Amino acid sequence: MTLFDFLQRLLGRQKPSGTLAKERLQLVLAHDRSDLNPELLEQMRREILEVVQRYVEIDLEEGDVSLETEDRVTALVANLPIKRARPLPALVAAAAAVGMAEAPDGEPAPQELAVPLASEPTEDPAAADRD
């Protein structure tokens, strides 16, 4: 540690490099670990479509499920254009199939579901830089 670094740390202006290393690793590993291989992604896509199809008719040609990364957060993004909701009896059957007591209200599901795979850590050094 140089004298300059020491003073910076004393004044609370600089984090020790070990701490920085841990924060950087946690971010990069969250990303590495969520890196699904194409085979698994395809299987997940099929299964998600299957479940969604029980509730609504979707346009299979236009449907898309993918992993997107922005600002070091990876999200599972499903873009599923809905043709129409299923009639009520079908909905009840679908709900029963997944073990729900009642069918959800007739409103169509939101068109885009974004599920963050790697939650942003409370302290993001990159965010501090952006400010």
Added chain:
Amino acid sequence: MDAVTSAPARIILICSGKGGVGKTTLTANLGIALARLGERTVVLDADFGLRNLDLLLGLENRIIYTAQEVLAETCRLEQALVKHKQEPNLALLPAGNPRMLEWLTPEDMQRIVAMVAERADYVLIDCPAGIEDGFKNAAAAAREAIVITTPEVSAVRDADRVIGLLNTRGVAPVQLVLNRVRPKMMASQEMLGVDDVTDILALPLVGLVVEDEQVIVSTNRGEPLTLNGNGSPAAKAYQNIARRLRGEDVPLEDPSKARRGLRARLMNKIRKTTGLF
């Protein structure tokens, strides 16, 4: 070595992802340490593109055959195993010849390891760097693994990749060795701490090896530190790993905390005796 075995052999892969973090050094030292504890141990050099386990063990001039000839049945296993002169419980088996990189498949590896395991208590497999074919071959026969890393971002990241692969292969247990620890830098938080690394990788720690010049000296000589009761910190660390593997309860001490503890104790004493601050 006799052919009768009681318990099945422990087949342990020594791997890291990143190169140059201490796999081969650990394999050689752990092999000798286990042998000295009475375990019949075979170290298998699966890094045969860049083999150097023979060099670290001082056996480089005694290799005639490799696993390759054993599998081709041009020699017997006993002929290919290179027994260590001073530590006859230890033998080295080179996986192959660097000029013939193409021969080995995961099935070859399983066959040769099964043969070796019949006459050993421990089989340690020195894995090549990377996560490609060399890793897959080396890992094919492993039941358990030791992942070795240093407290550096790139080494820890690569270790994480390897741990993921070991998990999908069902290799268990997977334990961690943290190598080249510098207690001073850790205490001043200018290096990833022991807890940082174990938190991130979420593996049980089976050993801590400090940065130790004696490692280089012993490599120059071709005599692993564990061979002649060398009392250096790294030698003790390797011996302790061997004992923990056998199920002995050997406490693990974080050297950076021991240091801090000493300073804290001293400050406490000053505070008490002087009544200052």
